[in-house]
Amino acid sequence: xxxxxxxxxxxxxxxxxxxxxxxxxxxxxxxxxxxxxxxxxxxxxxxxxxxxxxxxxxxxxxxxxxxxxxxxxxxxxxxxxxxxxxxxxxxxxxxxxxxxxxxxxxxxxxxxxxxxxxxxxxxxxxxxxxxxxxxxxxxxxxxxxxxxxxxxxxxxxxxxxxxxxxxxxxxxxxxxxxxxxxxxxxxxxxxxxxxxxxxxxxxxxxxxxxxxxxxxxxxxxxxxxxxxxxxxxxxxxxxxxxxxxxxxxxxxxxxxxxxxxxxxxxxxxxxxxxxxxxxxxxxxxxxxxxxxxxxxxxxxxxxxxxxxxxxxxxxxxxxxxxxxxxxxxxxxxxxxxxxxxxxxxxxxxxxxxxxxxxxxxxxxxxxxxxxxxxxxxxxxxxxxxxxxxxxxxxxxxxxxxxxxxxxxxxxxxxxxxxxxxxxxxxxxxxxxxxxxxxxxxxxxxxxxxxxxxxxxxxxxxxxx
Amino acid sequence: xxxxxxxxxxxxxxxxxxxxxxxxxxxxxxxxxxxxxxxxxxxxxxxxxxxxxxxxxxxxxxxxxxxxxxxxxxxxxxxxxxxxxxxxxxxxxxxxxxxxxxxxxxxxxxxxxxxxxxxxxxxxxxxxxxxxxxxxxxxxxxxxxxxxxxxxxxxxxxxxxxxxxxxxxxxxxxxxxxxx
Numbered sequence: 001x002x003x004x005x006x007x008x009x010x011x012x013x014x015x016x017x018x019x020x021x022x023x024x025x026x027x028x029x030x031x032x033x034x035x036x037x038x039x040x041x042x043x044x045x046x047x048x049x050x051x052x053x054x055x056x057x058x059x060x061x062x063x064x065x066x067x068x069x070x071x072x073x074x075x076x077x078x079x080x081x082x083x084x085x086x087x088x089x090x091x092x093x094x095x096x097x098x099x100x101x102x103x104x105x106x107x108x109x110x111x112x113x114x115x116x117x118x119x120x121x122x123x124x125x126x127x128x129x130x131x132x133x134x135x136x137x138x139x140x141x142x143x144x145x146x147x148x149x150x151x152x153x154x155x156x157x158x159x160x161x162x163x164x165x166x167x168x169x170x171x172x173x174x175x176x177x178x179x180x181x182x183x184x185x186x187x188x189x190x191x192x193x194x195x196x197x198x199x200x201x202x203x204x205x206x207x208x209x210x211x212x213x214x215x216x217x218x219x220x221x222x223x224x225x226x227x228x229x230x231x232x233x234x235x236x237x238x239x240x241x242x243x244x245x246x247x248x249x250x251x252x253x254x255x256x257x258x259x260x261x262x263x264x265x266x267x268x269x270x271x272x273x274x275x276x277x278x279x280x281x282x283x284x285x286x287x288x289x290x291x292x293x294x295x296x297x298x299x300x301x302x303x304x305x306x307x308x309x310x311x312x313x314x315x316x317x318x319x320x321x322x323x324x325x326x327x328x329x330x331x332x333x334x335x336x337x338x339x340x341x342x343x344x345x346x347x348x349x350x351x352x353x354x355x356x357x358x359x360x361x362x363x364x365x366x367x368x369x370x371x372x373x374x375x376x377x378x379x380x381x382x383x384x385x386x387x388x389x390x391x392x393x394x395x396x397x398x399x400x401x402x403x404x405x406x407x408x409x410x411x412x413x414x415x416x417x418x419x420x421x422x423x424x425x426x427x428x429x430x431x432x433x434x435x436x437x438x439x440x441x442x443x444x445x446x447x448x449x450x451x452x453x454x455x456x457x458x459x460x461x462x463x464x
Numbered sequence: 465x466x467x468x469x470x471x472x473x474x475x476x477x478x479x480x481x482x483x484x485x486x487x488x489x490x491x492x493x494x495x496x497x498x499x500x501x502x503x504x505x506x507x508x509x510x511x512x513x514x515x516x517x518x519x520x521x522x523x524x525x526x527x528x529x530x531x532x533x534x535x536x537x538x539x540x541x542x543x544x545x546x547x548x549x550x551x552x553x554x555x556x557x558x559x560x561x562x563x564x565x566x567x568x569x570x571x572x573x574x575x576x577x578x579x580x581x582x583x584x585x586x587x588x589x590x591x592x593x594x595x596x597x598x599x600x601x602x603x604x605x606x607x608x609x610x611x612x613x614x615x616x617x618x619x620x621x622x623x624x625x626x627x628x629x630x631x632x633x634x635x636x637x638x639x640x641x642x643x644x
Contacts, residue, residue: 194599
C-alpha cells in the first residue's frame with residue numbers, strides 16, 4: 001500500500017495544472033483540428049442543406065440521432081456512479097469520482113448538440129424552450145422531444161453543480177499555491193472559499209442532497225430518451241422494455257467510457273499510485289454485471305418479437321439477424337459480450353489492460369447498438385414498398401469524428417485547469433476513521449499468535 | 465485606531481487544533497463572553513473532531529424539499545395553463561393530459577430541488593463572497609487555523625495566551641488595515 005503525505009499529494013495532483021508539456025500542446029492542436037473540421041462541416045451543412053447527409057425517406061434519423069443517444073448514454077457513467085458510490089460511502093471511490101463526473105458534463109453537452117445539428121434550421125432551437133411569445137404559442141408539452149429538453153437541462157444543471165461544487169476547495173488550494181495570472185484566475189474561480197468548518201459542512205450537505213436528487217434524474221433522462229422511440233408506433237420501437245433497456249445500456253457504456261478515461265489519465269498524467277488496479281478491478285466487476293444485464297435485455301426483447309411473429313416486426317428482426325444489418329448486429333454481440341465477458345470474468349485477465357480492452361470494445365458495441373435500434377426500424381416500416389436504406393456520407397462521419405475528438409479535447413483541457421482527482425476528498429479518505437457504531441476492519445495477513453485454536457481438533461470443534 | 469478583525473493560531477495537526485478550540489471555549493466561558501466568533505479554517509473537513517462539528521446543523525434538506533415542491537407546482541401550472549391558453553388539436557385526447565405533464569412536473573421538481581440547494585449553499589457559506597479574515601496561506605500547506613473573528617479588545621491577551629498554550633506555531637492578529 002502506498003502512503004503519501006499531504007504535500008506529496010498536492011505535488012502529484014497539481015503537477016498537470018502548474019506544468020505544461022509539449023505533448024499537451026501537440027495533443028490539443030491535433031484534437032482541435034478534428035473539432036474545427038466538424039464545425040466547418042456543420043456550417044457547410046447549414047449552407048448546402050441536408051442533401052449532403054445520407055438521411056433520406058424513410059430513414060430520417062441516421063448518425064446524428066445515433067450519436068445523440070450514444071453520448072447521452074455515455075454521460076450516465078459519471079454522475080450516476082459517483083452519486084451511488086458517494087451515498088454508499090464506498091471509500092475506494094475518491095480517486096474515481098471526478099474523472100467520472102467530468103465525462104457526464106462533457107458527454108451530455110455533446111449529446112445535446114445533436115438534436116440541434118439535426119435541425120433543418122438550427123438557429124431556431126430556442127423554440128423548444130418554454131417562453132411566452134407574441135401569439136401565446138407555447139411548446140407542445142406532449143412531445144417526447146420536449147421531455148428530452150427538460151430532462152437534459154435538469155441533468156446538465158445538476159451534473160454541473162455536482163462536478164463543480166467539490167472543485168471549489170481545490171481551486172482555492174491552487175489560488176493559495178500560485179502567483180501571477182494563475183493566482184488571479186483561481187482567485188476568481190474559488191469564489192472566496194476559505195475552508196471554514198461551516199463551509200465544509202454545507203458543502204458536504206449539499207453534495208449529499210445532490211447525490212440523492214441526481215440518481216432519479218439520471219434514470220429519468222435515458223428513460224425519456226428511450227421514449228423518443230417507444231412512443232412511436234414503429235416496428236421494434238413501441239416496447240415497454242425500452243426504458244430500463246436504455247438505462248442499463250447507458251450505464252454499461254458509461255462505465256466503459258470511465259474505464260477508458262481512467263486508463264488514459266493514469267498513463268499520461270502518471271497517476272499510477274492513485275488510480276490503482278483495485279479501481280479497475282472493481283469497475284471491471286461492475287462492467288461484467290452490466291454486460292450480463294445487457295445480454296438479458298437484448299435476449300428478452302428479441303425473444304418477445306420472434307415469438308410474436310408479427311410481420312412488420314419480423315422484417316426488422318430478420319434484417320438484423322441475417323439481413324443487411326446482420327454483420328453489425330453480430331459485431332455488436334461480439335463487442336458487448338463475447339469479447340468482454342472472458343476478459344472481465346476471469347480474474348487473471350481482469351487487469352488494467354484487460355478491463356481497458358473490454359471497455360474499448362464495449363464503447364464500439366454500444367455505438368453499434370444505438371445505430372441498430374434506429375436505422376433498421378426506420379428502413380423497414382410497415383409497408384414493404386416504403387422500405388429504404390441508409391448509408392452515412394462524409395459529412396456525418398466528419399461531424400461524428402469531431403465529437404469524439406472534441407470529447408477528448410474537453411477532457412484534456414479540464415485536466416489542465418482542474419485537479420482530475422479531488423485533492424481534499426483524497427486527503428479526507430486517507431485519514432478516514434470508521435464511523436461510530438461500525439467496526440473498523442483491519443486486514444490480517446498472518447496468524448495473530450500461536451494460541452489460535454487448532455480447528456482440526458475435536459476439542460476445538462466442541463468449543464465452537 | 466484600527467479594529468481587530470481576527471486573532472488566530474496556526475496548528476500543525478488536528479489534535480493541536482482541538483486543544484486550541486477547547487482552550488478558546490474555556491477562555492470565553494471564564495471571561496463571561498459567548499464563544500460565537502470561534503472559527504476553524506482547514507484545507508479539508510475534520511468531522512471526527514469536536515472543532516470540525518462547528519455549525520453542523522443545517523436546514524438545507526428541508527429547503528431543498530421546499531424548492532422541489534415549488535418547482536413541481538410551477539411545472540404543473542406551466543403545462544396545464546399553457547395547454548389551455550392555446551389549445552392544440554389532440555385528436556380526441558385530453559387537452560391537458562396528466563401522464564405527459566407529469567414528466568415535465570417531475571423534471572421541474574428535481575430542478576427546483578437542485579437550484580434550492582445551490583442557493584442555500586451560496587447564502588450559507590457566503591460563496592461567492594469575501595474570504596474569511598482567518599484565511600491564511602498556511603492552510604494550503606495542510607495547517608489548521610483556529611481563531612476568533614472580531615474578538616473583544618478586552619480579552620485579546622487571554623485569547624492569544626490560549627492559542628499559544630495549545631501549541632500554536634504562530635499567532636496572528638488581523639486588523640482592518642491588513643489586506644485580506
